[in-house]
Amino acid sequence: MPGLNTLLPATTELYLDLHRHPELSGAERRTAARFADRLEADGFRVLRGLGGHGVAAELANGEGPAVLLRAELDALPVAERTGAAYASTVTAAGPDGRPVPVMHACGHDAHLACAAAAARWFAARRDSWRGTLLVVGQPAEETLSGARAMLEDGLYDRITPPDVVLAQHTAAFPAGMVAHADGPVLAGSLTLELRFEGDGGHAATPHLSADPLLAAAGVVTRLPVVAAREADPAERLVVTASSLRTTDAGHTGNVIAAQAVLRVTVRAFSEAALDRAASAVERVARAEAGAAALPPRVTVTQxxxxxxxxxxxxxxxxxxxxxxxxxxxxxxTGWPATSATEDFPLLTGAGAHLHGRPGIRGGYWMLGTVGPAQWAAAPGTGAAEKLRALPGNHSPHYLPSVRLTLETGTTALVTAGLARLAGPAR
Structure with missing residues (x-):
C-alpha cells in the first residue's frame, strides 16, 4: 500500500511508548491522551472522556459510508516477563488498593498504534476515498464494560453513526498473516459473583458456625460438571472458577471467615447456552450451601x-x-472460533440496536504476532505443536514482533477501510 512504509517509525515510537506505560481498565488517562492527541494532530474532530477515558474521532470526506476503526486502551494486571528492552515496569493500584504490576499482555498497544497509523494514512490521502472515517479508542475492554459505557454516554449520538465497525485482534500465530472466521470469531461470556455469607466463628469449633469458604470451595469442585453434564457434547461450553477470596479476617488461621466471594466465568457460542449455564451455576451454589448443617446465605450477581x-x-x-x-x-488464513471473548459485539448488531442504532454491521479478524525467531525457537516439530507451545494473550511472556505486527496490522486496517468506504470522486 503506497505510503504505509513512511508511517512505520512514528507507529513504532507510539507502540513502544504505550507498551512501556500500560494502564489498567478504567484508568487509561495517559493512553487516551496520547491516542487523542495523535488523531487531533492529523485533522480529526476528537471527543475525549466518553464512558470514562474513551476517545472518538471523526474525519468527514464527502458523501459515502461511515466506517469506524476500533481499538482498545487498557492493559492487564500482569507482571511482564518478556525481557524486552521496552518491557513494562509499571505498577498501579489494584481493586484492594495494593500495587499490582501492569502489562500490555493482550496486544491492545499494537491495536492502538495500527489504528493511529491507519488514521494518519487516510487523513493524508483524502483523494483515495470518500465517506466518513471514525476512530474509537475504547476503555475497559478487559472488564467487558467499556463499550457499554461509551454507548451509554452517547457515542453514536455524538459522532456520525457508522455503517460498519471494523476491528482486529492480535494472536499467537505467525506475524505477517491475518485470519478470518466463517462463523463466530470469539465466544460470548458472562461473569458471575457468588457471595457466601455466614456469621464467622472459631476454627476450633466449625460445627457451631456456617462456613462460607467451605461452601464456595465445594462449588469450585462441582463446576466441571456443569460443562460436562448440562450441555450438549456438540455445544462448546467453558465454565471456570477464576478467583476465590475471603473478605474479612478469614486470612487468620484460627478464624472461620464470615464471607467468601467466588467469581465464575462462562463462555459459550449462543445466548441460550450462557443463560442455561448461569442458571446451573446458581443452582449448584445454592445446593452446595444448602447441604451444610448451618447453611451460609448465597447471593449471585452477574x-x-x-x-x-x-x-x-x-x-x-x-x-x-x-x-x-x-x-x-x-x-x-481461516480462524476456528475460540472461547476468548470481548465486548466488540455491543458496538454492532443487537448491542447497537439497544442504543437506537439498528443495522450497524461488523468486520473482525485476527492478526498474527509471532516473528520468525520466536517461531523457530518454539518447541515442537510441526505447526500444531509450536502453536500450543507459544505464549499467548494474557501470558507474561506474550510479545508481538514489532515491525511485522505493525506493518501487517496497519495495512489490514487501511485495506479493510478502503473496501467499505466509497472510492475516490470521479
Missing part, C-alpha cells in the same frame, strides 16, 4: 456479559478479499 463476536458475512467477504489482494492468499 457482573458482566458480552455477546458472541460474529462478523457480518458480507463484510467478512469484502475484507477478506481486500486482504488477499494486499497480502496474497498464502498470508490470509
Amino acid at each position: 457482573t458482566s456479559r458480552s455477546g458472541v463476536t460474529l462478523a457480518t458475512p458480507d463484510v467478512t467477504a469484502a475484507v477478506r478479499s481486500a486482504h488477499v489482494a494486499a497480502f496474497g492468499a498464502a498470508r490470509v
Whole structure:
C-alpha cells in the first residue's frame, strides 16, 4: 500500500511508548491522551472522556459510508516477563488498593498504534476515498464494560453513526498473516459473583458456625460438571472458577471467615447456552450451601456479559478479499472460533440496536504476532505443536514482533477501510 512504509517509525515510537506505560481498565488517562492527541494532530474532530477515558474521532470526506476503526486502551494486571528492552515496569493500584504490576499482555498497544497509523494514512490521502472515517479508542475492554459505557454516554449520538465497525485482534500465530472466521470469531461470556455469607466463628469449633469458604470451595469442585453434564457434547461450553477470596479476617488461621466471594466465568457460542449455564451455576451454589448443617446465605450477581463476536458475512467477504489482494492468499488464513471473548459485539448488531442504532454491521479478524525467531525457537516439530507451545494473550511472556505486527496490522486496517468506504470522486 503506497505510503504505509513512511508511517512505520512514528507507529513504532507510539507502540513502544504505550507498551512501556500500560494502564489498567478504567484508568487509561495517559493512553487516551496520547491516542487523542495523535488523531487531533492529523485533522480529526476528537471527543475525549466518553464512558470514562474513551476517545472518538471523526474525519468527514464527502458523501459515502461511515466506517469506524476500533481499538482498545487498557492493559492487564500482569507482571511482564518478556525481557524486552521496552518491557513494562509499571505498577498501579489494584481493586484492594495494593500495587499490582501492569502489562500490555493482550496486544491492545499494537491495536492502538495500527489504528493511529491507519488514521494518519487516510487523513493524508483524502483523494483515495470518500465517506466518513471514525476512530474509537475504547476503555475497559478487559472488564467487558467499556463499550457499554461509551454507548451509554452517547457515542453514536455524538459522532456520525457508522455503517460498519471494523476491528482486529492480535494472536499467537505467525506475524505477517491475518485470519478470518466463517462463523463466530470469539465466544460470548458472562461473569458471575457468588457471595457466601455466614456469621464467622472459631476454627476450633466449625460445627457451631456456617462456613462460607467451605461452601464456595465445594462449588469450585462441582463446576466441571456443569460443562460436562448440562450441555450438549456438540455445544462448546467453558465454565471456570477464576478467583476465590475471603473478605474479612478469614486470612487468620484460627478464624472461620464470615464471607467468601467466588467469581465464575462462562463462555459459550449462543445466548441460550450462557443463560442455561448461569442458571446451573446458581443452582449448584445454592445446593452446595444448602447441604451444610448451618447453611451460609448465597447471593449471585452477574457482573458482566458480552455477546458472541460474529462478523457480518458480507463484510467478512469484502475484507477478506481486500486482504488477499494486499497480502496474497498464502498470508490470509481461516480462524476456528475460540472461547476468548470481548465486548466488540455491543458496538454492532443487537448491542447497537439497544442504543437506537439498528443495522450497524461488523468486520473482525485476527492478526498474527509471532516473528520468525520466536517461531523457530518454539518447541515442537510441526505447526500444531509450536502453536500450543507459544505464549499467548494474557501470558507474561506474550510479545508481538514489532515491525511485522505493525506493518501487517496497519495495512489490514487501511485495506479493510478502503473496501467499505466509497472510492475516490470521479
